[in-house]
Amino acid sequence: MKYNNDFLKKKISFINNISIFFLILAGGFCKGQSLTVGGSNWTVSIPSITEAGSNYAGSYESAANQILLAASVPLLLGSAKVSVHYIANPTWNSSLGLNIKRTGNGTTVCLLCTITGGITYQALTITDVELFRIAAVLALASYSNIPIQLQLTGVSVTVPAAAYGSRVVFTIGSL
Structure with missing residues (x-):
């Protein structure tokens, strides 16, 4: 043949x-998902104690838009989660707590896309915790200026006086 x-x-x-x-x-x-972090460093202004028997307020909040995130999730991935953790930089006292929340949705042109979760304070740890989710429906989910607020707790006269610092790390990943 x-x-x-x-x-x-x-x-x-x-x-x-x-x-x-x-x-x-x-x-x-x-194209993969992306996450851009903006905003400024937060330096907590703790007033001096001038009277015996007084204590600090205990918790302090940053501006509601201290951190601004921009995130993109392609349609083919469907949805993604934004996670967060902290790194002591250089030292941190275990009596202090750092909490985080999303205070708004930011801006998007995607009508059917959603952003959910993260609207109440949750404790930051040294391991990733989910902050919020973004779902792409029939379009690229692209959000900008997602406002993030921080809260410092545990401030007390029992915490040794020192300069404590930490770095907040955000990651985005598929579900």
Whole structure:
């Protein structure tokens, strides 16, 4: 039996061209999620104690938009979660607590996309905790200026006087 090599070559070439087209098309939609962190450092202003028997307020809050996040989730991923943890920088006292919450949705042009969770304070730890989720529905979910607020707790005269610092680390990942 004799095969027509020209027909077979054209068929393979056509299949290769279609495959390349779909790879290019899919590549345009398969960009990974991204997260950008903005805002400024928060330095807590703790008033001096001037009277015997007094104590500090105990907890202090940053501005409601101390940290501003921008996040993108492609349609093909469907949804993503934003997680957060802290790193002592350079020292931290275990009596102090650092809490975090999302105070708004930020801005988006995606009508069917949603951002959920993270609207009440939750404790930051040295391991990741989920802060909120973003769902992409029929479009790229792109949010900017998502406001984040911090809270410092446990401030007391029993905590040794020192300069304590920490760094807050955000990550975005697929569900």
